[in-house]
Amino acid sequence: MKELIETPSLELSDLAWKLLGRYIANNTHLKTVSLRSCGISDEKMALLFSGLTSSSSISEFDVTINEFGIEGLRSMIPFMSNSPQLINLGVGGNNNINSESFEVLARVLHGRLVEKLYLFDCNITDISALDTYNLPHLQLLHLSENNIGRDGCITISNLLQQEGSTLKQLYLASTEMGDEGAELLATSLKHNTKLESLSIPKNNITKRGKNAFLKLLVDASSIENTYNSNHTLMTLLFELYITRNDETDRHTLNQH
């Protein structure tokens, strides 16, 4: 078995959650685990991860849209620390995951291979942990529906300006960034040659914020500045709709 997808309607006993964790840990072929929308609470997370403390094969782990918070996340720490193949991690859609949880997650994933991190629709307001901890392979960061505001944009701007920045896709819908946050992001992308997709709808971005991106993509102040504009960003969303990338990523997280 290479894929385990749990269905929302399936109710498992406490013992079953424990056994499931052990089974996943002992399976050396399992690559993808999706436990999306399974009503997993902190208690169930503790049961599941009591036996699941490592995996030699899992590359994608999706526990999005559940009911756990920081305690559930803490239960995952041994698994995240001892799963060298883990590259896609989805814990979004859990309203109890807050800034402290984010700090825990960033600390655990520091220096690891994680490439895609789904943290949409949580309760995160502070992402400054990313200033301290380094996710050197991070390509996709989904932080939509978290009120990270202007300060969050500063942290992300710092990430985007780093020489070794690896971020290719950034989802920041409904993050209260406003024009100021949009301008910060646009400025940070001036010399960035990695980010290809940026989604920032529902952020009260007016003409001022949009013009900052226009200047980023085609700086009209001189021929040289036009020539040296950002040529990497290929998708920029100001309006809300599910992009093909969103669909693909969610699909990927559920597939394999």
Next chain:
Amino acid sequence: MTLNKTNRNYEATGRAKVINYQLNSQTRKELCHLQGVKYSSIGNLFAEIEPLLLPRILALIGREHGHSEFYTSLIPIVPGLMSYIDRRALISRDIAAIEATLAELTKKRDELHNRRACMESVADTQGKDESDEQKAMNCGGKKRRI
């Protein structure tokens, strides 16, 4: 954005953006207005460009944006283009060309003179020989008669 998607090569994308957004006066005017940048005429814009490239750029404008845009771009830079011409060098080049032609023609003329002189000299020699022969014949006749 479309250009970023279409051209995966950095240089090609930059070039395409310059052609699309800078070398079209209307598009550039709109962009400058949107970005709060002071719009400068194409003449001022071309001040940044190496003068020798201007004819090629004008040709590019004509090709990409049509004759109307070509003339719009050409008009303000005609005085500039004229001033780029080094008249002294042009005259020197013309003088050099004329001198070369003159030298060639002089050479040809001298050759012709020589040929004609040769021909005349040969003709003179032949004429003299003939008269000497005549004299000799006359003398011989006399001797034979003796």
